[in-house]
Amino acid sequence: METVTPPEQTTVQSLSKRLKHATREQHERVDHAIMALRPFDDLEGYARFLRVQYGFQQRGLPCYRDPRLADWISDLTLRCRYAAVVRDCQDLGVEVEQQAETKPTGALLSEAASHLLGWLYVNEGSNLGAAFLFKRAAELGLSASYGARHLAPSDDGRGLHWRHFTQQLDAIALSEADIAQAVAGAKEAFAYVEAQARSLVR
Ligand code: HEM
Numbered sequence: 001m002e003t004v005t006p007p008e009q010t011t012v013q014s015l016s017k018r019l020k021h022a023t024r025e026q027h028e029r030v031d032h033a034i035m036a037l038r039p040f041d042d043l044e045g046y047a048r049f050l051r052v053q054y055g056f057q058q059r060g061l062p063c064y065r066d067p068r069l070a071d072w073i074s075d076l077t078l079r080c081r082y083a084a085v086v087r088d089c090q091d092l093g094v095e096v097e098q099q100a101e102t103k104p105t106g107a108l109l110s111e112a113a114s115h116l117l118g119w120l121y122v123n124e125g126s127n128l129g130a131a132f133l134f135k136r137a138a139e140l141g142l143s144a145s146y147g148a149r150h151l152a153p154s155d156d157g158r159g160l161h162w163r164h165f166t167q168q169l170d171a172i173a174l175s176e177a178d179i180a181q182a183v184a185g186a187k188e189a190f191a192y193v194e195a196q197a198r199s200l201v202r
Contacts (some may be wrong), residue, residue, distance in 0.1 A: 014170040015179060019121045022183045026190035033197035040136040046147070047094045052196045053150060054089055054096045056123070057082045059192060063120040068113040073168050079124065079161075084149040091147045114178035118185025121169065122193075127154075128162040 013021075039049030057080075063069060064080035073079070089096050130151045137148040144152035154161045174182070 014166070015117075015172065015174065015182060016121065016166040016169050018179065019118065019183060019186045020125075023122070023186050023190050026187060026194070030190055030194050030197065033194050033201070036201050037197060039133075040140060043092065043140060046137065046140055046142070047092055048200045048202070050085070050088055050092065050094050050147075051096065051200060052193065054085050054094070055196045056126070056189075056193050057085045057150065058096075060119055060123045060189070063116045063123065066113065066116055069116055069120060072117075072172050073120070073165065075164070079154075079165070081123075081127070081150045084152075088147050088149050091149075112181050112185075114174060114181040115185035115188075117169065117172070118182040118187070119189045121182070122186050122189035124162065124165045126193075127151075128158055131158055 034049065034052065037048040037052070038045040040046065061080070061082055064076055064082070070076045086096070086098060088094075131153070134148055134151040134153070137143075137151055140147075142148035156164070
């Protein structure tokens with residue numbers, strides 16, 4: 001009997017999966033660099049961690065203010081955790097240079113929208129992984145209303161919030177060149193966090 005060969009399967013991987021795989025090792029390095037700050041030993045350690053988180057949210061602000069990204073991600077501005085991390089710093093008396101809400105920050109990052117998408121992926125993903133950090137912060141007496149606001153889950157729950165993001169991200173029509181730029185953006189974001197964390201290790 002003649003055997004029927006199934007048509008060749010072409011698996012087109014979603015952007016979120018491609019970004020995840022392209023940055024797996026970098027995520028591991030960031031995990032280690034963050035934990036090397038001993039963020040949950042005491043409030044001093046947590047303050048070191050908070051500085052890293054502040055720097056990352058501040059640097060990532062252009063993603064949340066970009067009208068091109070807002071066309072793709074419907075709840076973009078609501079996702080921004082900059083104000084939350086500023087309040088966490090105020091709670092704990094961690095002094096940081098605040099970014100005026102109206103000041104344009106686009107010059108800090110590449111203007112390419114796909115590059116910003118890579119940064120946005122890393123920022124949103126860091127909230128998914130924050131469940132563990134939030135639990136550890138609670139051991140220091142920190143919560144969604146004091147000191148750990150930026151680590152708190154959103155009202156719709158962490159998993160759903162992330163899925164809603166990746167669904168929108170994966171629905172964007174991008175060329176291979178755009179995807180390469182998104183990957184470069186995500187790598188840059190991870191490298192930024194790692195460098196910040198390493199600079200604060202005592
Ligand atoms: C600012 C630092 C961090 C950044 C930028 C970051 C970034 C990310 C990203 C992008 C993802 C999503 C991966 C995906 O596509 O599924 C993720 C998930 C995750 N991260 Fe992190 N991360 C950070 C710190 C940490 C730390 C310190 C830990 C633990 C020691 C951690 C644990 C996790 C875990 C467990 C997940 C998977 C969560 C799940 O699938 O439910 N992350 N993180």
